Amino acid sequence: MSESQYPTELVHSDRYPPGGPGWLRERGARLIYLLVGALAVLLALQWWSTRTEIRNLRRDMAQRIQSGESVSAESRNIAKSVQDDVKDLQSKVSVLENKQVEGQSQQVALEQMYQELSRNRDDWALAEIEQVLSTASQQLQLAGNVQGALIALQNADARLSHSDKPQFITIRRALARDIEKLKALPLVDITGIALRLDTLMGQIDTMPLLSDEKPAAPAATPKGKASAQQAVAPSFLGTVKDKWNGFSAEMWAELRQLVQIRRVDTPQALLLSPGEAYYARENLKLRLLSARLSLLSRNQNAFRSDLAAAQETIRRYFDTRARQTQSALALLKQLQGSDLNIEMPTLNDSLNAVRGYKAKP
Incomplete structure (x- = not known):
């Protein structure tokens, strides 16, 4: 320290003595400067801290915005997927609704059918x-x-x-x-009469016609009788007599076969050809079939008329001396007397x- 400085300090110390007003003002100014400086430092620190925080905040905001954009894009994708799923669900729901409507209609139809089937x-x-x-x-x-x-x-x-x-x-x-x-x-056995007519129609083919009649075979002399005659008359005259009797009997039989006398109402029935005989039998069958139909329809007049015509056909073309023909005529006559006129x-x-x-x- 130089000597020139001491007088100044002395001057000052002399000028502003401790405890005086000047000294107090100087000290207050220093405090103010210190406070202002400290405040400035604090403000600077505050500004620096705030700027740092703002920078960090901006960085965080940028990161968050970027993250939000990615989340937003993902959300949009999810929303789009959800919309697609909703559309699919809506289409499926519409299909299910249609099926439900169809099922309800079928249920109604089934209920109606059940009601109809479950009637009393x-x-x-x-x-x-x-x-x-x-x-x-x-x-x-x-x-x-x-x-x-x-x-x-x-x-x-x-x-x-x-x-x-x-x-x-x-x-x-x-x-x-x-x-x-x-x-x-009154009991009328329609079925029985019809069966008897059917049986008779089945026998027509075996009934003998007049044109089918053949000469009877000559009667043979019994061997036992000839032996007995030979035993009784073993002489020559007896033998000649026996042979003559046998020869004359054979000749008489031949003559009887050559000439026969018989009354026939329809001579043309004896001269039927095989074709005409077939049609005669078929005509009789048709008559009996017509009588059967008249029987089933309860037409007594037509039934009796057909049976009468059948009997006339049998008498005209068939051999009435045969037992089968006689049985057929008796059956037709019996059936002709059946009473069919019954009021039902x-x-x-x-x-x-x-x-x-x-x-x-």
Whole structure:
């Protein structure tokens, strides 16, 4: 330190003595400078720290933005995939809805069918009984099938007897009345008569025609008788007599075969050719077949007319002396006396009873 500085310090110390106002002001200024400097340092530090934080924040924000963009892109991809899945689900849902609608319609149809099939068993039974009775009534009126109608009525009554419903009593009463009507009818064995006609038609081919008749073979002299004669008359005259008797008997038999006297109403029947004989038999078969059809249709006049024509054909072309021909004529005459004109009753009582029950609500 130089000597010149001491006087200054002395001057100053003399000028601003410790504890004086000047000294206080100088010290306050120094404190202010120190405070300002410290504040400036603090502000600088604060600015530096803030800038660093801002830089870090920007870097973080940039990273986050970049990460957000990647996440956003991934989200868009996911959203697109979800949209595609939603579209697929919507299409599948629409298909399922269509199938559901179709299933519902099928279910409705099945329910209707079930309701139809699950109708009252009595209604089904009555409908079937009505159909059977209607068919039996038609057969009864058209073909006179009494047995078939009787069986149909009895089956219907047996079927209704299994039900305990008192409403069926009226129907069963009507069935009982119709059954009694059918049982009261005179018995005409249509089936038996038809079978007898069929049997007769099968025998026509073996029945002898007049044109088929052949001369009878000469009667041979019994050997036992000749031996007895020889034993009785062993002489020569006896032998000659026996031979003469045998020769004369043979000659007489030959003469009888050459000349026969017989009455025939239709001489042309004796001269039938094989073709004409075939047609004669077929004509008789057709007559019997026509009689069979008249029998099944209960046409008594046509039945008797056909049988009469068949008998006339047999008498004209067939050998009436043959036992087979006589049996055929007897059978036709017996069948011709059958009474087919029987007034058939109707089954209207039973049908009306069934229909009346079905018409009730």
